[in-house]
Every structure is written in structure tokens, then in C-alpha cells.
Amino acid sequence: MHINQLSLSHVRNLEKVSLGFSPTLNIFYGPNAAGKSSVLEALYYLGNGRSFRTAKHNKIINDNYSDFIIFSNLVSSGVDHKLGMSRNRSGEISIKLDSEPVKRLSTLAKLFPVQLLSPEQYDLLVKGPGARRKQLDWGVFHVEHSVLGLWQKVQKILKHRNELLKKRVQYSEVTAWDKQLVTLSLQVTQLREAYCDKIRPIFKELSRAFLSDIDVDIELYPGWTDKGNNGLAAIYESQFNKDRQLGFTQSSIHKADLKFYIDEKKRAGDYLSRGQQKLLITVFKLAQLQIMQQYGKQTPLFLLDDIGAELDTNHQELLLQILSEQPQEQQIFITCVHLEPLTPLIKRYNEAKVFHVEHGVVKAIDEL
Numbered sequence: 001m002h003i004n005q006l007s008l009s010h011v012r013n014l015e016k017v018s019l020g021f022s023p024t025l026n027i028f029y030g031p032n033a034a035g036k037s038s039v040l041e042a043l044y045y046l047g048n049g050r051s052f053r054t055a056k057h058n059k060i061i062n063d064n065y066s067d068f069i070i071f072s073n074l075v076s077s078g079v080d081h082k083l084g085m086s087r088n089r090s091g092e093i094s095i096k097l098d099s100e101p102v103k104r105l106s107t108l109a110k111l112f113p114v115q116l117l118s119p120e121q122y123d124l125l126v127k128g129p130g131a132r133r134k135q136l137d138w139g140v141f142h143v144e145h146s147v148l149g150l151w152q153k154v155q156k157i158l159k160h161r162n163e164l165l166k167k168r169v170q171y172s173e174v175t176a177w178d179k180q181l182v183t184l185s186l187q188v189t190q191l192r193e194a195y196c197d198k199i200r201p202i203f204k205e206l207s208r209a210f211l212s213d214i215d216v217d218i219e220l221y222p223g224w225t226d227k228g229n230n231g232l233a234a235i236y237e238s239q240f241n242k243d244r245q246l247g248f249t250q251s252s253i254h255k256a257d258l259k260f261y262i263d264e265k266k267r268a269g270d271y272l273s274r275g276q277q278k279l280l281i282t283v284f285k286l287a288q289l290q291i292m293q294q295y296g297k298q299t300p301l302f303l304l305d306d307i308g309a310e311l312d313t314n315h316q317e318l319l320l321q322i323l324s325e326q327p328q329e330q331q332i333f334i335t336c337v338h339l340e341p342l343t344p345l346i347k348r349y350n351e352a353k354v355f356h357v358e359h360g361v362v363k364a365i366d367e368l
């Protein structure tokens, strides 16, 4: 997919902005606090119905206004669409696709997939499993949309099961739920495993370029440990008393983790320097992008926030080299303070567009 045009009103320090994009490469450069990341934030919001920088929507609304509006013309699966969104200070959100209200965020996710690489994500390896699970499921969903329906069924069953556990019922009263839970959990796990198998070789190969002397790997922890190989149903039975005591189900896909290892089972988060962790996350995001290009329902937007700030010159050049080799249908948005290191990349894409951003004003640069 790609986005042709974006109009913003009252997004952070961007009061009113209207931009026409290149279907390939778009670069926003300018000093700190100019409003560059806010443009990416608006793009991300359109695809996800939320920000990547804050969970508090009021922070995004410009201080002098009561709402923000984001509007776009885009091409998704070869079809032109108009997608608009507004949100006010009470949190009311209105999303319209071709003038029709959109009720589910999954509609946006299918229509407008966005892959993001930003400094906010560089601590993924040392965070709890939830953030890594989200990243994994983003990838699985865009290769296999049906995973969402399975996930939602699991959540419903877990809710019922946990209510029963709190009522201190006998084991016989949860067995019917457990049967469904086992089937669905294994289906989701199978899709996650299949995704890990697809991404692993790409991730390893890209890592060799970025982290040459380190052997990286990923492993899916499904959300339970089955040491005796007795199966998930047996785990539910053996854990039932403890589950009832706790009032919730300990083992299921909601506890899954995507574990990153280096050099044979050392946890990457414990061993890698902060700089190496950033490189590993960069590589993983690039591998996810490649998977989307090969197997996804459509190519996502690729947003790279603050591209120069976190990488040394060699690794920045390597990243730029990879970006310059992307397929033509890949639309890329980059923010940076200094434009000069990106000149070779701009030259590679003859349709590239460059925007200068300062004090919330975004101007297209015609001649470099």
C-alpha cells in the first residue's frame, strides 16, 4: 500500500499541514523539536488508531485546540481510499473510510499496515514479554489475518474460565472450556511458530551484516512449559488447583514470548550492549519488513524515526544501503536532523521527496 496525501490539523505543534508524498521515499529533516516525528506519529495513528509515543491521546492534540484531525488519500490493495480520523479531548474517536464509519481497529490494520523503527522501541529486549509478543503478533497477523479471530476467541474463553476459577468451581466445570482453549491455543501457536520459521533465516542473515561476530537466534515460548511432553490439556488439569487459588489461568498464549538469544542460548537482553541491542532490533524490524514483502497481504509503510541518532556511521551506511535496495512498491518515511548522509539514498530513488520541518511548518524542497 502507499499513501499519496496527508492533511493534519492540530497534531502536536503541527497546526495545519497538507502534504503530497512520493510512493517510494519521503524524508523529513530539520532541527530538534521541529515536528518531524509528529508527522510519523500521525501516519502511525492512521494505521493503528493510537500513537507509538504515548497512550494519552490528549498529549497529541495541540495545546490550543480541542481535537486533532488526520486525513489521507491512500492506495490499498490497488484501490484508492480516503481515510480520515479525528479525536477530541474526551477521547471520542471518529474514523471514516470512504465516508463510512470504521468500528474496528483491525479494519485499519488490514488496510493500512505500518512498520515502525523508532528510538522508543530500542529497549524491546529488556522489556517484559508483552512488547515482544505484540511485535510477533503484528507480523503473524499481517501474514495470516485469521490469527486475530483465534486470539479473540481465546480471550473470551480465558475470561469465562477465570470467572469460574474465582467462583472456586470444581475441575469438571471448566473441562469443556479447556478443550476449546487447548485447540485454539495450539492453532495460534502453530501460526506463531510458522512465522518464526519464516523470519529466522532472514533475521540471521541480516544480523551477520550488522552484528558480524555474534550468532543470533529467536525462539518462541508458547506460554507454557511442557517438560513431560504431556500436552496442554494435561497442564490445565495439573495446574487447576493453583489456577483456582490464584483466580486466573497461568498458562496460555497470552503468556507467550519471543525470546532473542545470542551465541547458543545467552539471553540477548542480558549480554548485548545498548548499541548492539539497537542493531538487533533494527535487524529484526528489517526482517519483518522483508517477510511482509514476501508473504504479507500487502506491503506496509516503513517509518524510520530519527534514523541517524542511534547508529554509528558504519551501521547507518549499512542501513541506508539496505533501504536503497527495497522493492519499488515499498514506501519509506524517514526523519533525520542532518540530510547530508542521506544524499546517496535520495539519488537512488528518483521520485524521492524531501521536506524541511521547522517550528511546526513543513515545506517540500524542490531542489536539493
Ligand SMILES: Nc1ncnc2c1ncn2[C@@H]1O[C@H](COP(=O)(O)OP(=O)(O)OP(=O)(O)O)[C@@H](O)[C@H]1O
Pocket (backbone or CB within 6 Å): 012, 013, 014, 030, 031, 032, 033, 034, 035, 036, 037, 038, 039, 058, 059, 060, 061, 062, 063, 064, 306, 335, 337, 357
Ligand atoms: N500537545 C502539544 N501541543 C503543542 N505542541 C506540542 C504538543 N506536544 C508536543 N509539542 C511540541 O511539538 C514539537 C514536536 O516535536 P517532535 O517530537 O515532533 O519533533 P522532532 O522534529 O521529531 O524532534 P527531534 O529531532 O528532537 O526528535 C516539540 O517542540 C514539542 O514540544
